[in-house]
Amino acid sequence: MVEFALVGLMFFVVVLGIMDFGYFYSGKVSATAAIRIAGRYGAIHPLAWDNSANPSPNSIQGKLKLTAVPAIVINDDSHVTVQYLRAGTLAAGTVCGHYSAASNSFVGATGTDNIANCPIAGNLVSVQAIYIYEWITPMLKATFSTITITGQADEYIEG
Numbered sequence: 495m496v497e498f499a500l501v502g503l504m505f506f507v508v509v510l511g512i513m514d515f516g517y518f519y520s521g522k523v524s525a526t527a528a529i530r531i532a533g534r535y536g537a538i539h540p541l542a543w544d545n546s547a548n549p550s551p552n553s554i555q556g557k558l559k560l561t562a563v564p565a566i567v568i569n570d571d572s573h574v575t576v577q578y579l580r581a582g583t584l585a586a587g588t589v590c591g592h593y594s595a596a597s598n599s600f601v602g603a604t605g606t607d608n609i610a611n612c613p614i615a616g617n618l619v620s621v622q623a624i625y626i627y628e629w630i631t632p633m634l635k636a637t638f639s640t641i642t643i644t645g646q647a648d649e650y651i652e653g
Contacts, residue, residue, distance in 0.1 A: 507633065510631045510633075511631065511633075511634065513630070513631075514629055514630050514631045514634050517564055517630060518564075518627055518629070518641070520564055521562065521563075521564035521565040521625070521627050521643065522565070522627075522643050524561060524562045524563055524564065524565065525562040525565045525567075525623070525625045525643045525645060526643075526645050527561055527562070528557065528558050528559075528560070528561035528562035528567075528623070529558065529621060529622075529623050529645040529646065529647045530647045531557050531561055532554050532555075532557040532558045532561075532621045532623070532647065533619065533620070533621040533647025533648065533649045534647070534649055535554055535557045536554045536576060536619040536621055536649060536651075537619055537649035537650060537651050537652055538652055539552075539554070540578070540613040540614075540619050540651045541600075541609070541613060542554055543555065543576065543593050543595075543598065544556060544569075545569060545595040545596075545598045546569065547569060549569055554576055554593075554621060555569050555574055555595075558574060558621070558623050562625055564627065565625035565626065565627045565643055566625060566626045566627075566628075567623050567624070567625045567626070568626070569595060570595050570596075571594060571595045571596055572624070573623065573624045573625075573626075574595065574621075574622070574623050574624075575592065575620075575621070575622040575623075576592060576593040576619065576620070576621055576622075577589055577591070577592040577593075577619070577620040577622070578590050578591050578592065578612045578613045578617055578618065578619055578620075578651075579617060579618040579619075579620060579648075580612075580617050580618075581616060581617055581618055581650070587617075587618050589603050590602065590603050590604075590607045590611075590612040590617070591603050591607045591608075591609075591612040591613070600612070600613070613651060614651060614653070615651050615652060615653020616650065616651065616653070617650070617651050618648050618649065618650055618651065619648070619649055619651050620646060620647070620648045621646065621647050621648075621649075622644070622645070622646040623644070623645055623646075624642050624643070624644050625642065625643040625644070625645075626640050626641075626642060626643075627640060627641045627642070627643055628640050629641075
């Protein structure tokens with residue numbers, strides 16, 4: 495009986511750990527898909543922003559929250575970044591502006607960059623998100639607290 499209690503406890507811990515890591519991997523896959531979906535939505539609707547805590551499903555931030563279920567994204571400037579880049583000879587492009595959740599508006603990179611000449615067809619929209627994942631099992635939650643899942647999607651803006 496004592497042997498069964500010791501072995502059973504270890505087996506139970508291993509099984510719960512496997513389940514938790516499986517759920518984490520599911521969260522990572524769905525967060526990656528959500529970022530890709532938000533990037534694609536931003537390519538079609540480059541000015542569809544929403545800075546509310548529960549953004550509309552018809553916004554770039556709404557697509558990030560709607561799809562990634564086990565992971566959580568906070569809708570602020572430190573967790574969600576929507577940048578606009580001019581496509582050029584450089585692989586990454588040149589940043590011409592970004593969306594600011596704090597001011598709920600477009601912010602140009604220079605004095606000449608504005609909403610009329612930056613998020614336009616042919617330029618890139620880059621959606622970056624940092625998701626927060628909390629462990630299910632108390633042992634992993636006490637050991638690791640939370641884990642961040644980051645991702646980025648770049649798409650050409652359609653016109």
